[in-house]
Amino acid sequence: xxxxxxxxxxxxxxxxxxxxxxxxxxxxxxxxxxxxxxxxxxxxxxxxxxxxxxxxxxxxxxxxxxxxxxxxxxxxxxxxxxxxxxxxxxxxxxxxxxxxxxxxxxxxxxxxxxxxxxxxxxxxxxxxxxxxxxxxxxxxxxxxxxxxxxxxxxxxxxxxxxxxxxxxxxxxxxxxxxxxxxxxxxxxxxxxxxxxxxxxxxxxxxxxxxxxxxxxxxxxxxxxxxxxxxxxxxxxxxxxxxxxxxxxxxxxxxxxxxxxxxxxxxxxxxxxxxxxxxxxxxxxxxxxxxxxxxxxxxxxxxxxxxxxxxxxxxxxxxxxxxxxxxxxxxxxxxxxxxxxxxxxxxxxxxxxxxxxxx
Numbered sequence: 639x640x641x642x643x644x645x646x647x648x649x650x651x652x653x654x655x656x657x658x659x660x661x662x663x664x665x666x667x668x669x670x671x672x673x674x675x676x677x678x679x680x681x682x683x684x685x686x687x688x689x690x691x692x693x694x695x696x697x698x699x700x701x702x703x704x705x706x707x708x709x710x711x712x713x714x715x716x717x718x719x720x721x722x723x724x725x726x727x728x729x730x731x732x733x734x735x736x737x738x739x740x741x742x743x744x745x746x747x748x749x750x751x752x753x754x755x756x757x758x759x760x761x762x763x764x765x766x767x768x769x770x771x772x773x774x775x776x777x778x779x780x781x782x783x784x785x786x787x788x789x790x791x792x793x794x795x796x797x798x799x800x801x802x803x804x805x806x807x808x809x810x811x812x813x814x815x816x817x818x819x820x821x822x823x824x825x826x827x828x829x830x831x832x833x834x835x836x837x838x839x840x841x842x843x844x845x846x847x848x849x850x851x852x853x854x855x856x857x858x859x860x861x862x863x864x865x866x867x868x869x870x871x872x873x874x875x876x877x878x879x880x881x882x883x884x885x886x887x888x889x890x891x892x893x894x895x896x897x898x899x900x901x902x903x904x905x906x907x908x909x910x911x912x913x914x915x916x917x918x919x920x921x922x923x924x925x926x927x928x929x930x931x932x933x934x935x936x937x938x939x940x941x942x943x944x945x946x947x948x949x950x951x952x953x954x955x956x957x958x959x960x961x962x963x964x965x966x967x968x969x970x971x972x973x974x975x976x977x978x979x980x981x982x983x984x985x986x987x988x989x990x991x992x993x994x995x996x
Contacts, residue, residue: 642669655941655962663954670951673712679949680705681753683874690767690832690847691758693856696863698758699879707748750776756834758858759882762824765838765847773830780828780835784810801841804848807831809841867961868944876954877947883940884963890934898927938968 648661669675681702691698717724735741754769770776788795800808809829827841832851838844849855858864858880868880901923941961948955 639672639674642666642672642675655964657960657962659958659960661954661956661958663956665952673715677705677708677712679951680708681876683876683949684754685874687756687875687878688857688859690756690765690834690851691858692760692846692850693858693860694760694763694846695758695858695861696760696882697880698756698858699877700754700756700875701877701879702754705753706751707744710744710748746779750779750835760843763839763843765836765843767834767836769833770830770835773833773835776830776835780810784812801827803827803829803831803841803844807848809836809838809844811841863942867942867959869946869957869959871946871948874948875946876949877956878945880944881942883942883961886940887935887937890937891931894927894931894934898924898931901927935971938971939963941967 642665644664644666646661646663648659650657650659652658665675681704683702684700687700691700714728718728721727735743741747750770750772752769752771756765756767756769758765784796784798794814797813799811799813801811803809807829809827809831811825811827813825824839826837826839827844828835828837829844830836831844831848836844836847838847846855850857859870863882864880871878901920904920939962941963943958943960945956945958947957
């Protein structure tokens with residue numbers, strides 16, 4: 639079923655501070671007869687990937703993705719026909735849907751998703767959207783899901799409120815006290831518009847997306863960085879992306895600092911109950927993460943990456959570019975304090991060196 643690839647060929651070349659890769663993946667003759675073929679190829683190519691993505695976006699991705707309904711059917715068939723006791727397992731699953739969930743996963747959930755997805759990041763704002771087949775039914779299923787979740791959570795239920803995103807459409811804003819405890823996370827909004835099920839960081843962001851889709855706000859193709867650093871396709875694509883990596887080194891350092899703090903707290907909480915071996919592990923990891931944070935700080939030369947992919951029924955063609963900062967664009971490497979890195983000698987010995995030599 640999965641032996642449908644004939645061969646792949648690729649080239650890689652440099653152009654200044656860019657590395658460009660071209661790839662062709664060719665399918666075997668008769669690949670269309672495989673049940674796997676429609677699962678990974680039935681997504682519809684798009685020519686207007688930029689439709690909802692505002693100019694302010696720093697990273698984005700649009701993809702036709704996998705057909706999850708066909709994948710679900712394929713897995714069900716595999717279990718039923720090729721797994722010992724599979725017939726009984728599938729019957730039990732169907733009974734669970736009918737009697738406990740009161741839901742048909744294929745008809746009530748998977749049928750609603752067309753397969754295409756879109757996401758982007760713009761500062762603290764973010765959006766995740768799924769192309770759907772029926773907005774009215776999707777809204778009903780979402781309301782049903784929220785009621786089920788809140789019934790299970792009891793007194794800790796989610797709080798919801800209706801917010802307007804345009805003259806005709808309301809989204810649901812979801813909040814919970816835990817969000818404030820998690821660094822003041824803004825309550826997201828969820829709803830359907832323009833044939834998509836959208837989850838966004840705020841109602842204002844959704845409004846901007848809809849204005850962009852109507853042509854009342856400039857889209858990502860007007861972004862100077864995208865123009866300079868991305869790859870622009872000539873026609874329809876099945877996937878396209880752009881990722882800002884200019885602060886990747888700082889993000890890695892922050893992630894490691896958070897992990898170090900979490901492990902330190904776990905070590906303190908387990909101080910009295912955990913066996914000595916476990917305490918040694920929990921106490922040993924934070925200093926290691928602190929040193930790795932210094933290493934992560936040396937990754938200050940990444941700038942951005944971009945890619946797009948096309949499919950003509952018999953082969954995929956993809957182009958990718960990795961952009962690097964020139965030495966003059968790189969920020970100085972920030973060393974971790976000696977107390978955190980564990981050894982002032984090691985910290986002084988490896989300070990990242992001269993940026994030109996990197």
